Amino acid sequence: MSIFLTGDLFFGNRSDVLRATMESRQRLCESLAVQFSALVASDDIETIDLTLQNLVLRDGEISSAALRTEDGKLQAESGNHRERWADVAPGKSTMTHTQVPIFKNNQRWGTVEVRFADAAPVSTVDRYLSPFVMLALYISVAGFFAYAFFMKRTLKHLDPGAVIPDRVKSALDVLTEGVVVVDSKGQIVLANAAFTEKINANSRQLLGKRLAQLGWNLEAEQTVPWELAMQTGESQLDQQMQLKMADGTVLTFQVNSSPVQDEKSKPQGALATFDDVTEIVKKNVQLSDMVGELQQSRDEVNRKNEELKVLAERDSLTGCFNRRAFFERAYAEFSEAERSGSELSVIMMDIDFFKAVNDTYGHGVGDDVIKEVGRILEDGMRGAEVVGRYGGEEFCVLLPATDSAQAARIGERLRHEIQEKVWLCDSRIDQKITSSFGVTSTADSAESADALVDRADQALYESKESGRNRVMVWRRPAEPEAAAS
Secondary structure (H helix, E strand, O other): OHHHHHHHHHHHHHHHHHHHHHHHHHHHHHHHHHHHHHHHHOOOHHHHHHHHHHHHHHOOOEEEEEEEEOOOOEEEEEOOHHHHOOOOOOOOOOOOEEEEEEEEOOEEEEEEEEEEOOOOOOOHHHHHOOHHHHHHHHHHHHHHHHHHHHHHHHHHHOOHHHHOOHHHHHHHHHOOOEEEEEEOOOEEEEEOHHHHHHOOOOHHHHOOOEHHHOOEOOOOOOOOHHHHHHHHOOOEEEEEEEEEOOOOOEEEEEEEEEEEEOOOOOEEEEEEEEEEOHHHHHHHHHHHHHHHHHHHHHHHHHHHHHHHHHHHHEOOOOOOEOHHHHHHHHHHHHHHHHHHOOOEEEEEEEEOOHHHHHHHHOHHHHHHHHHHHHHHHHHOOOOOOEEEEEEOOEEEEEEEOOOHHHHHHHHHHHHHHHHHOOHHHOOOOOOOOOEEEEEEEHHHOOOOHHHHHHHHHHHHHHHHHOOOOOEEEOOOOOOOEEEEO
């Protein structure tokens, strides 16, 4: 009724006022036309002009008026009519521009033109639609929006949880796990006490809100489990979600969700359970950090052990195996050679006239020479060989799966490389460095690794006695022979 009365007041009165105004102006102009027709018949244009002057002067709604002949000439005018009169189609009148024809001797002689003051423009709706149609349209549109607003306000205050029986609510409130029931739109219709306590919310305040909009940390375009359950019709299990609270804390839940379907298997909502695993996640993170720290500590210990092993096995000056580590490897290689029946060779070498180098250039230069010789020996190996610093300027090399002839060739290559090294590039040394080599192998029936090394030492002694800078292969006593010079 309010809509109807408002529409009638607005549209009905407006249309009546406009129509009445238009009719009154039309009657005024028609009355002038009757008078002016008589005056035109008597050629009394002067009276017409005076009438127009009085008309404009007395009527505030009239801006200008004029009498125009059929050929367009103004015979009489008032109120600066030439400027105020707009181009209007002949014979057409508007709310502000009115035209009435004047006849003389039954023939059209001219037109009375009256320009009224500007009024509110007449809309297309006012011009072409009747008040009844306009009122009906207004009531339909306004009624639709008013009813929609009313229903929205009404439904907002309805209790969506009323569809859940009280006994079901009481049973769910006993559970320590959070339980939430949503409708097909994802709106909460029930939240048990465990869930509301966890998120510090009132159960009444949650009703009607969308569960997905509570503040979950979601990735872009991520579908929450309860909506996914309704879409697929399948339960969604063990999905971890994080909820950011108003105070900034973050809770972690293990979420399980199942669809609620009708007898036609059409989803009507979903039930979701929320297990608070925040502390477990924190403990797992702490445990992971501890495991990482232990791993780092273990790696550091292993690295230190490797360093200690290197320090324990390697000669500090040359980086070759020290004497103790060398003999450990020699014992192992000798046992492997006996087990497999392969041949094991040993090279013993010594730097010639090394004492003269120390006496002439000092022990610092002598250490550099030893270091460089050790490097040449290490670089000259194939990978399985073992180079050890036997003592002072002496080195010993283990050559697994190598006979004495091959070992002699290797020794000759190393001897030549040491001899040909440009020691003179070091301004501290102005002489060449040479070395002597002794070679032996298990083919000569050595009973132990110590005996094998001792035989290589004997061959080295023979090499020095024979003039140095050469390789000698061990033979039975009284049979040493030169392999190269």
